Amino acid sequence: MITEREKNTPERQRLAEEAAFEKNWKRWGPYLAERQWGTVREDYSETGDAWNYFTHDQARRRAYRWGEDGLLGWCDRKSRINFAPVLWNGKDPILKERLFGVSGTQGNHGEDVKECYYYLNSTPTHSYTRALYKYPIAEYPYSDLVHTNQHRGPEEPEYGIEDTGVFEGGEYWDVETTVAKAGPSDLCWRLKLTNQSSEAQTIHVLPSVWMRNSWSWGQDHFESEWQRPEIRLEGDRLVLEHCDMGVFHFYIDEDPEVPVEWLFTENDSNLKSLFGQENPGPYLKDAFHEYLINVRKDAVNPEMRGTKAAAWMKVTVPAGKSYEVRCRLIAEEDDQGQGFSDFDGVVEAREREEAEFYDCMLPQGLSEEERRVAVQGYAGLLWSKQFYYYVVKNWLYGDNGWENASELRVSGRNKDWRHMFARDVLSMPDKWEYPWFACWDSAFHMVAFARLDPDFAKKQLLLFLREWYLHPNGQIPAYEWSFSDVNPPVHAWAVWQVYQILERNGIEDLEWLEKAVQKLCLNFTWWVNRKDHDGNHLFSGGFLGLDNIGVFDRSQDLGDGARLLQADGTAWMGGFCSQMLEMCLKLAETRPAYEDMASKFFEHFVRIARAMNEEFGRGLWCEDDGFYYDHLVLKNGQKIPLKVRSMVGLLTMMGVAEIDMKKVEHMPGFKKRLDWFIENRPDLAEYTTYRDEQRDDKESRLLMLPLRERFEKILVRMLDEEEFLSDFGLRSLSKDHSEHPYSIVWKGENHKVSYVPGESDGYMFGGNSNWRGPIWFPVNYIIIASLRKYQHFYGNNFQVEFPTGSGEKLSLGQVADRISDRLVSMFLPNDCGCRPALSALKHYCQGQEWEDLVLFYEYFNGDTGQGLGASHQTGWTALVVTLMRDRIRGY
Structure with a gap:
């Protein structure tokens, strides 16, 4: 049950205000994609080759049509206003604006992110979030990562950023980004730059804000979207005007010893650089790259206005020391001139409230290590929410029915999904490797979400059954590479799981269950008519x-x-x-x-x-x-x-x-x-x-x-x-x-x-x-849940050997507990001080620099428990937290 103490925590009260439409606490969050390039949404090619049509190299110069991406960034729920850090170590050939990885055609095991980053904290309303990025001091090994992976076969392991040696000897920056909400539209953003090397180092940091490009495609679905917004400098602040969002102010807490230079440009494609075509204007998306790295002073707008802005600072930090940058994004109506007077107090208060929330929500009896896994597991689940925008009809037929149109595309991928209109914050499998929903992934995510944020879990499950997602024939869209592909029909299982979890916690919503059942009947009929030959x-x-x-x-x-x-x-x-x-x-x-x-x-x-x-x-x-x-x-x-x-x-x-x-x-x-x-x-x-x-x-x-x-x-x-x-x-x-x-x-x-x-x-x-x-969490979880149902019926009279041949007899409930324990053990330090899931990476063993950091992989080696596949698939792998909860509770 949700206790009175938990109900009275500030975070549960914020969730109640959000659910009652009293305050818009979820208007802002870490909804910015980690990768927008290489997605189907941005692919207007003739062949459907999304990876090569829009590459990482093009991303700094080319405006996106359907979203934005950034480095552990934030945005509003429709990605109209975005903010994220941009970094440069003075050696890389490009600014670090987004996470890098090899594409599906470059990796010896498919796409793979080649970065070290971690989601550390988040509350359900994102009133407090914290994440960490590790940025090499040496030149980032872009070419080495691509070349080595391309020359490895499927029988060899992936070549990761840790394998290159760039982190040896502490030669890296810890870049910690924290956002705390003073109000629904009052965001206190802190960047903490820690020099982990043995010598003083210099880093360029550019806290950046920009508008999603919605004006380059002609009239969109909402009239406001094709009107160009503006960011301009007024005194000591930026003024952001967006006809749909209103007016916001952006501040930097300037340090007299570290000069700040404001840079402005437009979020428009550099068509000349990309395609040899005429540019829409002199100030383009890659202006900050051109200004810093190619020293082109005319790349930025001297009139201090545009749709993309950054505060450029060059900071030197002694060995082992940190430097903090404080920023604030606040709605004009909330700006009472408070500046940074209450900034530290807001961050500290939200941090305490986050700890209090999890102290109340997580069961008593978890060890310190288990609690660490639980908090980071939930953080990854919450950070993996993303603004997802894809209107299939416009994509198929081209903007305005002609621009980018292609007869081949109209008869190709997703041609039968013209009704599909996705413009929502969705739970992603992994915001870099899978920055698009997959319907069966989402079902498992919502089981993990159910106790954390019941309202989000219920709404997300219903969303995929709404008429702008569900096909008229009853099929649930699979994933953007092929909505017509067939994922397992687990939506009903997830709905029933979520309902039962909520019922056990004193929340009964029969109206929601009824809505889901009615639409699930359509999906069931589709399966019966299409898949029973x-x-x-x-x-x-x-x-x-x-x-x-x-x-x-x-x-x-x-x-x-x-x-x-x-x-x-x-x-x-x-x-x-x-x-x-x-x-x-x-x-x-x-x-x-x-x-x-x-x-x-x-x-x-x-x-x-x-x-x-x-x-x-x-x-x-x-x-x-x-x-x-x-x-x-x-x-x-x-x-x-x-x-x-x-x-x-x-x-x-x-x-x-x-x-x-x-x-x-x-x-x-x-x-x-x-x-x-x-x-x-x-x-x-x-x-x-x-x-x-x-x-x-x-x-x-x-x-x-x-x-x-x-x-x-x-x-x-x-x-x-x-x-x-x-x-x-x-x-x-x-x-x-x-x-x-x-x-x-x-x-x-x-x-x-x-x-x-x-x-x-x-x-x-x-x-x-x-x-x-390998071991996969979703199907393991289904089997554990099923064993508990058999246990409920048969009781302790049904016993089996565990393991087979051992002579030890256990009830099916005890078997479920033992399997759960084995799954959870992959994330806890073993006798050697290493988490089995991270055992192949020496930096993560106890006594090493990164011992408290946890990654939640897509699947795991069947013999060693080593994590494999996507490293941030905290969606269904966050089920490890649910297993720990059930084990302590004595399900």
Whole structure:
């Protein structure tokens, strides 16, 4: 429950004011993208080659169409006004305005950010945020990083910034950026520059503010957006005028010993430099680069006005010392001439309130290290919110229906999503590597958000079901590279998870649940109509987020009339049914109309269960192996099991629902149809079971995809340390395939799957993720949540060996706890003083400079727990905090 003490914290009060539309506390936040270049939104090419159409090298000179990016920056919720630090060490060939990384075509494992940065703190309203960037004193090794990665193969590890040696001997700057809100539109921004080297060093720092370019594209969706705003110097402050935002003032607390030079330009493309075309004016986006590095004094506007401005300071800092720059951005109506008199007090107060908020919200009993992981995990989750803008119709047909138009683009990517109008703050998977939403990522994010910011979690889940996101046919958009691709249908699971989390904390919102269920019915119908090829309740769906887990690329046509029946596709749909059933039954307690819908999902569930479990090779179960497999269906109808023991078989256990028969007694319509079904369809009724004994005077019926005997066989494999059970969680592929790879010859080519515990050893899906051995948080979390549901039904009477062969018997709830502990252990220092997730990076071990910094990776090595893939995927990996909460609470 949310305690009275927590409700009375200043941060919870701000959240309440925001939810009640009393104060606009979330108007400003760290919503600025870490990377806007290389995205589909900015790609107007003929070929759809987003990485090469708009590159990092072009980003300093080329105005963006659909957003902005910066270095750990901030903006308002529509990125109209933005601010971020710009740095220069006096050696780099370019200013450090944004994070650098190799593109999807440059990296040996796909795109990869090559920077060291950390999200350290944030409250849900962003009343207090803090982040850290490590900037080398030596010249940044741009060429080395690109060249070395391009010459490494998929069997070699990525070459990161730490590998270059630029941080050795403390030869770097710690650049800490802190923003504290004195009010909803009164932002106190502090930059702290710490020289970590053994000698005095000089750094150029340019706190920058600028307007998103919305005027270069002609009339936009809102009339105000194509009117050019202005920033100008008036006395000791900048005045920012935006017809949609109003007037803001920006101040620098000037140090008499460090001169400040104001620089102004326009956020317009340098067309001559980029394309040899005539420029729109003399002052361009790359003016500050030209002014400092190329010493072009005419690059900036002497009239001290424009749409982009910066205060240039050249600071020398002794070894081991720090220098602070204080800035303030404040709405004109809030500016009472307070200047910086209350600045330090505001920052200190918000810092105390942030600590108080987490002291109240996090469960008692967490160790100091666990609390550090929790606070940084939540910080990463909150910092990963981003303004996301993409109007597909305008993008397809060109601005104003003609500029940038292309016949090829109209018939290419996302052509069927003309209704899509995204202009929101969304939770991103990773603001550099994946600065666009992915619908199944977002579902897991909201489970992590539920206790942190319930209002945001609820609104975000509903947003993807609104008519300007959800396709008229009922499909939820997958991700911007292909909205029509198919992610797993986990939205219903997330809605039900969030509802239950909120209900346990004293928040019941049946109206929200009802809205979600109504739209989720459309999505369910889409799945049934599109992904059940034969109408036999066995589903396909494509790669389903699990990239290279199968023998084939599951998103491609196999040819020769062959197709796949997918164990995970069918399991996801069984889970979808079970979640919809439970939600409809919840609603039916007070809304009888939902009894009919509950009956529909009950019947559909048991039909899926029978189809998956049918004997004589008609289902997906293999009795000899005790496992569920994908099946290859040939043109002549022959079915061939693809005997890869992978997560696709384990996910079948998510198809589980418990029906409280005492409550059903008060639902006459549902009870009548349930009784008829069980009496008249005994062939299907076997997929439900009664509890053997009374507990709390309550009878229940359990629906489950795997029959109990088969469930037990799956658990034997899942909990075998020579198969799925790792010291750090559940592997995505059985380790047994390291010695016994599975292969099949198809169309004259041998296709093989082997256990690969770390990075992908091939280029399927770009090679930037691997489901052939590593540990992935989202599916681990689903299995843990499912085990807890079985525990609730069976109690302690159902016990299994953990690990398999050990002789130690545990209940399913205890098994869930043990798997949780293994997952959490990746983030805590081990006996050697290293966090397993960071064990390959010596700077992060105890006793080293960065020991208290935590990164939340996309996935983890199945044998060592080493973090892999995107390093800031705090979205679904923030579930580690939820696991710690549940463990302490004794779920």
